[in-house]
Amino acid sequence: MRHRNRRLATIALSALVLVAAVALGLFALRDAVVFFYSPSEVAAAPPAAGERVRVGGLVLEDSIDTSGADSAAAFAITDRVETVNVTYRGILPDLFREGQGVIAEGRFRPDGVFQAETVLAKHDETYMPPEVAEALREAGVWQGDEAAGAADQEDVTAPPQQ
Numbered sequence: 001m002r003h004r005n006r007r008l009a010t011i012a013l014s015a016l017v018l019v020a021a022v023a024l025g026l027f028a029l030r031d032a033v034v035f036f037y038s039p040s041e042v043a044a045a046p047p048a049a050g051e052r053v054r055v056g057g058l059v060l061e062d063s064i065d066t067s068g069a070d071s072a073a074a075f076a077i078t079d080r081v082e083t084v085n086v087t088y089r090g091i092l093p094d095l096f097r098e099g100q101g102v103i104a105e106g107r108f109r110p111d112g113v114f115q116a117e118t119v120l121a122k123h124d125e126t127y128m129p130p131e132v133a134e135a136l137r138e139a140g141v142w143q144g145d146e147a148a149g150a151a152d153q154e155d156v157t158a159p160p161q162q
Helices: 002-029 039-044 130-138 146-157
Strands: 035-037 052-059 072-078 083-089 101-108 114-121
Touching: 035 039, 039 052, 039 083, 039 130, 052 083, 052 130, 083 101, 101 130
Parallel strands: 035 052, 083 114
Antiparallel strands: 052 072, 052 101, 072 083, 101 114
């Protein structure tokens, strides 16, 4: 009977250690997880001010203002339904331009303006970031070439064929 109790105690202790390890892992990752929002999702349920998120869509035509000091830029991201105003301090990517897909990572300020810390622009004429393409498809704005987008994504993520 004593051997049975020892085995039960070992199993219970192992389960407790496993639960603690999973809890610590999740606690450590909570700041590393960044959620993606389209402008329509931001309008429907805005993230809390200061929460790190990604906002993606198309750069609104005639919205880019680079007249600010210290490489500051302001622009708007749209999914053709809603628009999010963005400010960014830094050098914009070479492929950043009006009407192109973009993902900005940063935080919303209390005044509702998105303060981007990173701006990512699409890398060629056929590629659209999957999150942006899905959000634009759901809004009924972008149809895109499904085959070209999937082929580009496979080329980027797949190891070279031998």
